[in-house]
Amino acid sequence: MINVALIDDHVVVRSGFVQLLSLESDIRIIGQFDSAAEAWPHLLHDPIDVAVLDIAMPNESGLSLLQRLRQQRPTFRAIILSIYDTNAFVQSAIDAGAGGYLTKRCGPHELVQAVRTVSHGGFYLCADALRALRHTPQPPKELQALTPREKEIFDLLVNGMSVKTIAQQLTLSHKTVQVHRANILGKLQCSTTVELVHFALQHQLLTGG
Known part of the structure; x- marks a missing residue:
């Protein structure tokens, strides 16, 4: 039996995944959480085989959560779920x-x-992620200096979102x-x-959405 935890702040998305995975006889949902903070103690101590983490959650991203978690549990297995399909985000997850x-x-x-592949120690990329890695140039070295949260905000900024809207979406203060x-x-x-947008265009980093 594969024990799975789902961490996503969108209830509809999370509920849909629960229903889908619950149809499989070899998969059991043992936890579902709407934030990194709520999930953290369970991810540390519960017998979870695979966690599915939303990349863009309020207060802490799935990438940041995974990085912290693997410092405590180096062999922990997780799948990143995202609306983003750029090379930069896929590579950051890897x-x-x-x-x-x-x-x-x-x-x-x-x-x-x-879930099945990752639970057995394998590696799984969806078609969008594979396409991003194969056809998009490797992200420029400058991007490696950005934290996961900065990468989130960078992507939102260059795709036209204002600071105010980003603050609301990520539940962060304007400051x-x-x-x-x-x-x-x-x-x-x-x-x-504007210069950030030119940088993103130059390196083919725009998501278009």
């Missing part, structure tokens, strides 16, 4: 130690297959997002958001 990467456009069968934006500009040697 670097963080994810055993799989799925976009929210993937078919139901892919989630089931990913916190401004600080992240300033750090991103400094690390990427840009002066304005």
